[in-house]
Amino acid sequence: MRIKILGTGLTKFGELWDKSLLDLALDASQEAINDSRLTINDIDAVFVGNMLSSKIESQDQLGALIASSLGITNGSFRVEAACASGGLAVHLAIQSLFAGTYKNILVVGAEKMTDIPGSEIVAALMGAGSEGERKAGLTFPALYALMAKAHMQKFGTTRAHLASVAVKNHYHASLNEKAQFRFEVTEEKVLESPVISSPFTLFDASPISDGAGAIILSSDLSLQKQGSKNNVYITASTVATDTVGLSERKSLIEIAATKQAAQKALKQAGVEISDIKIAEVHDCFTIAEILAMEDLGFCPKGLGGDFVYQGHTKLGGKIPVNTSGGLKACGHPVGATGVKQIIEVANQLQQRAGQRQVKNANLGLTHNVGGSGATAVVHILQS
């Protein structure tokens, strides 16, 4: 398969008090359309990835709202899969392009999370969990803390291993002008910050963020993206799902949906995991990046902590991971994340990632997870 990325647009991530959800979606969309050199009339449909607009803004029909505000009337769809909403919107857009229903699609992932108090956003995000998890007073930090505990018990993964994910991703974010946290942190700072859910401290967690990302996808491979050295294509797009409740899964030390989606994606693109030069993975919590390294196949099961700790995934390492700063330090506006990951890899493949540029990046992977592992979406991009 081959779908062309014609343009990208990304807002800054962070606490953006002066921007509404619609402002963010429109800013990113307009930038992507300008970048593609298409006009509004060339866009056949709009796919919107968003999790929380019904709860936070009391806004439904987000698809029609965003499309009509752009002056597009051909069709628009909102896609929801918790924190994988953005990745899933891209996947569905690609299926529509293959079906031949549309030729050029705008995919926009957007989330506005900072308008309500912390305890309410923590409760709202638990919509991505099970009823039993909500009744137990669980939170997403706590669910991933349980996975971290299980990984530490089984493989001897340490707090220093976990902290090394945060230290690396903050370093990458310090080089990214769109990132929420443009500062570096030390291992001591991560370990000594307040505990939110044992064994996690505040710096093991991705933040509450506002932001939006947009891409223009096309099935017309003859369309040339101007002003860019390389054309970028999506050559695999896969999804796998699992139980929504963590305790119902066969194993607490892996995300089976990630493994399943990754294996399908590598087969679809006809490449090996060892061919991948760069990856954006779902590091909502430090343990999540360690699990992703193992479940995607970058390192053997149980060795993910040491793999990150040794620096293999830092800029300049064997396989740079989360050069954007990841969810951890670039920020995690949940519906936008899956789209932002694709934008970061596309920028790397087009050699326009500035200070974060990975030399000779020509094959990249994105990995977007919903909830504690109920949905996994994997994309492979090639230049």
Next chain:
Amino acid sequence: MSTPATIWRSHKKLNLYLNKTGRLLVWTKILVAPAGFEHQTPYLVGIIQFDPPAGGERMPLQIVDCEEKDLKINLKVITVIRKIGKAKSEDVIEYGLKVKPI
């Protein structure tokens, strides 16, 4: 969101799990809570593996009547009925399952 109807429905299954024993697989102490649970912090939540014949199934439940230092892997626990979250003044007070060490 809990309403009288959702509480009534969930309680129809509650008796299947009364006085059930199991063991603690993994736990965390929560210090930052979702809305409705802030008054309980810090509190302990674990994944419990029930003993047969409860089906051997796993469930996430709060662990009460103990402190984190008392917990260890495979600790034997038993289900108890306790208040779930904090009801607003006009709401029905919800009760449900938690576990305590045996």
